[in-house]
Amino acid sequence: MKKKPITILDIGEELNISASTVSRALADSSLVNSETKKKVVELAKKYNYQPNFTALSLQSNSTKTIGVLIPNVVHEFFGLVLRGVEDHCHSSGYSCIVYPTNEDPDREISGIKALMTGRVDGVLLSFRGKTNLHIKQLIERNIPLVFFDTADESFATHRVLIDDKKAGYLATKHLIEVGSKKIGFIGGSENINNQLRLEGYKQAVSEAGITIDPQLIVYSLDKSQDEMGLEDSEKLLSVKGIDGIFATTDMFAVGVLKNLKKINLKCPEDIAVIGFSNWAISRVYEPSLSTVEQPGYEMGIKAAELLIDQIKNPETPSDFKTVLIPTEVIVRTSTARGNNVAHST
Amino acid sequence: MKKKPITILDIGEELNISASTVSRALADSSLVNSETKKKVVELAKKYNYQPNFTALSLQSNSTKTIGVLIPNVVHEFFGLVLRGVEDHCHSSGYSCIVYPTNEDPDREISGIKALMTGRVDGVLLSFRGKTNLHIKQLIERNIPLVFFDTADESFATHRVLIDDKKAGYLATKHLIEVGSKKIGFIGGSENINNQLRLEGYKQAVSEAGITIDPQLIVYSLDKSQDEMGLEDSEKLLSVKGIDGIFATTDMFAVGVLKNLKKINLKCPEDIAVIGFSNWAISRVYEPSLSTVEQPGYEMGIKAAELLIDQIKNPETPSDFKTVLIPTEVIVRTSTARGNNVAHST
């Protein structure tokens, strides 16, 4: 029942020439008579001939495809990364196989395994799990690999990251600049990014001559609902005299804003809040949320660029780059107070 | 420099047996001596042999891969669809090549073209463009195809949709039930889904004995910022006596809520608002937004299921299904008033 697609052999048969001549004719080789060329091209068009992709891949030992292991695909930041990756791939003639791992180490492993069978020319990876065993195998197989967002330091690869520590530092420093003295930190799971942001927080606090207070540092494991960390932020807000909060996620920050309304604390007057990522919700929510830009699209573009360059230049590069995508604090209403910023309207 | 991966031939050579025996040994065929089997399996493990995916594909004429053409990947609904698709693929041993078209017809066409070269076993498609010429070619090539979210009626394929008209009807009816009499409609681009939702709106309005008022129906082309349609909703809100709004997107609905605050209209007391999709923001915003559930994940699962079933049963099915994923109105604060619902707290 299934119609077999036209092959160069079929075309050759109809024209009483060999497949190789057809192949060369379609490649516009100078070796073939222009008459024959014309006939071949015509027939190919008539039957809408498309070269078989798999055969080409086998022959050339390249699939023109990359694999993207991404923790979450329902996520503004990772969605932007994916869009960036795809945009660059598209303009370079590559396709993307996407493996959302949903932060599940098993999915991560099975994704990597699938990619070891030669179905992709390279891999883009935001490493979440603990098992780097399989990544090691990828590298041993000489499959080009670029980390984005998070990286395992122990591998010699390109990396595309933001400077999480600096970003955390800048966010906290901004709170200090608008007059906050007792600043809380609330983060999601204790992953490497959040640890670095916390380091930045600590640095800024220390520099301002404030002692670091452990009860002001909270990790929330709230995976329920929309990951707003409502309960944990409530706990944090019960600390007497707290007048600033740095949340490692815009969602957590919005959770804080919500809780503030309940206990009748005014933002930014009584307490300043800053989030992280510059998600749509930070623009839309009221009060609008100050945050740190996390440029996912640019990160995706750059990561794909490095990967595809490496694929095209297969001799192992000796200088692996760590590209830091610049970030900046975006000031909105939730921190609009103090010396350098007008009061919120 | 590039290390060639181990092949079945390499293993055979080392063991002084032919590739075919190795192949059979690894497949645990009864045709091969258990001694040999053991040796082969051991060596394969030692070298971490992985069968070449491309060779397998060429041989079996199947890539165990599907293509997903999706309008937008930074989008809660489409992200959920993608997650559903990927989940089902994962559990069926398939992979997904993702082509975000960004609503660009050229991207759509180039995606379809790429998929015609035999690199995928089937295609999942949310059709946005006007050009169905290429889709026709896909079908002529007997490449299994399933539409999701939107469908071109002219093709004989499976479809997985929501009943947009009914959803629009239910949303509008809900507004009527909570006492709205002069109900505005605000939608994004005039695509097929929005047209159907509008039809539902009109039906509900008519049934309630209200005349349809064209000035209450607005399409917004606002692609700026976060697509909140702020200007257009402002226009809509200037209509005297308006006391209900159905927005075809949660983002548009939030835009309405924002504008309401500016002109000091109270929601839900003065005007009830309902959105569409049940995005995170509808839960988080204040007032929380009533909306219509649009179950992306289920849609993705079902679409992948139909596609993979069709791939596995290649004889053209005579009964193409149109699966309607059920939707329901989710009542929150923005419509919490009237007879059957308690007033908002």
Add this chain to the structure above:
DNA sequence: TATTCTCATACAAACGTTTGCATTTGTATG
């Protein structure tokens, strides 16, 4: 007329796998 040259085309190998069929070896049966 014989040699060389050019042009156009065909042949065959290669990519890595599976699989139908043939071959080899050994053992049991008549």
Add this chain to the structure above:
DNA sequence: CATACAAATGCAAACGTTTGTATGAGAATA
């Protein structure tokens, strides 16, 4: 001892390309 049969393995084709090398015909040169 010859035949049959089973078990284990090898051979070769096939999937659809590209590409290096061989082959053929015709024309130009000596």
